[in-house]
Amino acid sequence: MAAAAALGGLGLGLLRARLRLAAAAAATSAALCRTGHRTPPLRGGVAAAAALPSAGRSYGSQAKEEEELRVRYLDDEHKGIVVLGLNRSHAKNALSKNLVKMISKAVDALKSDKKVRTVVFRSEVPGIFCAGADLKERAKMHSSEVSSFVSRARATINELANLPVPTIAAIDGTALGGGLELALACDIRVAASSAKMGLVETKLAIIPGAGGTQRLPRTIGVSLAKELIFSARIVDGEEAKSIGLISHVVEQNEAGDAAYRRALALAREFLPQGPVAMRVAKLAINQGMEVDLVTGLAIEEACYAQTIPTKDRIEGLLAFKEKRPPRYKGE
Structure with a gap:
């Protein structure tokens, strides 16, 4: 038996x-x-295996400007790299309904473009990556609108995570709440040592709603993720590197774009590899x-x-x- x-x-x-x-x-x-x-x-x-490209310094590009999001297709030795630049300076790049819509539209176009080899997500506003959700806009929403917005934001971040090409977040400034969730959806994160990162906009909003409770534990481990979320603690670039939240940390330069430049250098390492x-x-x-x-x-x-x-x-x-x-x- x-x-x-x-x-x-x-x-x-x-x-x-x-x-x-x-x-x-x-x-x-x-x-x-x-x-x-x-x-x-x-x-x-x-x-x-494929051969590595030759070194170069050109950052020239043909820019397509949107009101709150800049989509740039780089050229020359950076051809194949697309830069998505958050450009909502008056609100510290906070995620409004319009900005989420624009990110979704851009990502949707990129996922079917076979000429795109790597996507770099950055801020065009000095000192800030993304302050999270636009709480001023949210305060004016009905509760049913909040749920709908969070669902849309979560879906957009998932679309970014599911892009078929490598994605790099260049964090040259503060990334809070939904801003860090955006970065977590990228395959690789590069940050300036002075950058501040945390999963909450305020200590009243301790529950990330766009994937943070799922992506952060998968990135840094369950116990440490709980500690950061429960305490609403914000870490700098050096600590973020030590706990595995980011892959590379760089000293900030005078232009305030050290993480972006490091992200571009990393993206260039991907260019000679087979796209398929x-x-x-x-x-x-x-x-x-x-x-x-x-x-x-x-x-x-x-x-x-x-x-x-x-x-x-x-x-x-x-x-x-x-x-x-x-x-x-x-x-």
Whole structure:
């Protein structure tokens, strides 16, 4: 009887594992279809490496200015990098209904643009990244409007997190509440040592509503995230680096854009890599972190399979053989 029960338990375990794998494969296939790639049979392997670009100092760009959000497509050696700049100086870049709408519109356009290789999120206002929600606007809202706004803000931040290309937050000033939640939605965060960061706008608003209670623990650990949220503590760039909240900390310069310049340098390191490989690598990491290792490996296998039939993979192998920089086209 005990043996039969054990066998039954083993069979149930295998069935559950198969169901997890099937669900993971289906989710990965759906996500890959959204990026415009078909899902061939699962295979394994490692993508070809690409050469690094030459150094350069040009920051020239063709700017498209919006009232509260600037969207810039950089050129020359920074071609492929898009900068989203918060530009609401009179309100310390606080997230109003209009600004959230504009961010959502910009992100929606970027996610289907195959020429975009990396997105840098920054502030155009010296000394501030984002002060969080616009509490003056919120005070005039009906309670039903507040719920709707927070849902819209959360959805917009999720859209930013789900962009298929790498995203970098350049934090050159204070990032509070929704401002830090915006930064947490980016893949990588760079901050000036003087920058101040915390998940609350005021000590009366201790419950982040746009994903902070979920993304912060996944970034710095559950216990420390609880401590920061419960205490409403604000940390500077140095402490943020020590607890893993940011990846890089830099001394602020006279122009007040040291984090932005470091973010640009980091983004340039991504440019020579295969666009398709970069997209599926991000997808594999994001989905894999939410499941067990076996399912995560199946997701990785499905994602790698997307690179096999692409022209980019063939170009990467050819460039490696000919000892030259690859000329990727994102296909």
